[in-house]
Amino acid sequence: MTHSLISQGQTNRRKFLRSAASGAAAVILTPASGKDAPVSPVLIEEPFNGAILDRHHGRPCGGGLAVRVAGSAPESLRVVVNGTPARRKGNRFFSEVTLSQKVTEIVARCPGSGEEDRVRVVWDRFSSPRYDFALDDNIFFLRDIARQRYASLFDCFYLKMLRDWHRKYGTCFTANIYFASEDGFTLTAFPDRYMKEWKENADWLKLAFHAYADRPDRPYQDAPAAKLLGDYDRVAEQILRFAGPDTFATPTNLHWSMARPDALKALAQRGVRVLSGYFRPYNGRWDINYDLGAKRSEYLSRQDRLMDFDLGIIFIRDAIVCNENSVGQVAAVLDPLTRSGTDQKETINLLTHEQYFWPFYSRHLPDHPQRVEAAIRWVTDHGYKPAFFRDGLLGGAA
């Protein structure tokens, strides 16, 4: 199957998903209007296109992972899944496919009519429990260090606090940073004299682009790729100047987690491989979701991660936003991730925001450090190991 045909299949699939209100509506065709071609009545519903599957999603089988395939097709049609006749029950079909390589294409086909659906899934073969920690909206600590001219980076309470957690728990942190703060400070004023210290700590502390500044909100939601890349390159240039290439990293998250598809594609060309977001419904609409649409956002809200093969980017749900949850709420938010079965999560993205640590900030949270440490303690106590999700396959061997 050529790339262009696969893309065509996915385009049809998206048209279909937009038109189908539920699985039961799977036999309804999109009306053929204008240039829209009719879509296949065969629909693979499970696994989800782009699913990242590990040992919790199937059973071991001859060195591979056997996973269930389920979908719908008109009852009268015979369905073959990757060459094997599927079991039929009404308009449903069921089969099993064994994953034996990193990416597997699953094809459900009606031999009689030639109609088909295709999905691709990723096998996280070497999966083990792991977590990453992203700090968003950073600029205050850089301004503080630049102004105070500390002897060491870690004379700044913020970086000392991160280092203490790293020493105690091994946590890896990425600080996603702004170019400018509201009072006019910019990264160009940050000195390069801490270069050696950045480098010495680059195995656990990375700096990455987040946005030009805190305001306006949603800076890239409707912005062309050139605007996003312009800001990205401006921040990247400064990180490389004052901290060096070992500390510079691709971002784990854009401010407000919204961007246009062309901008996401441009980010992928800059080497971005993983982006996190909330993937939550707000006022009946999925939001803080890179505009991935309802179907994929709903999936991410339950299954936490999804590969977009067109972009080459994995999207991951922030498992907890530490500033939003009191110490007492942390277990209630995270405990469901260890539920046995297909809901069990082996990749947990922890997130918080820098500003809530600073006493001068209007919404300062005096117990913010305790909130963050409670989340780190939870993942540590549950056997999750620190990782950078941008490395390998979400921090694991690929």
Ligand SMILES: [Zn+2]
């Ligand atoms: Zn942000």
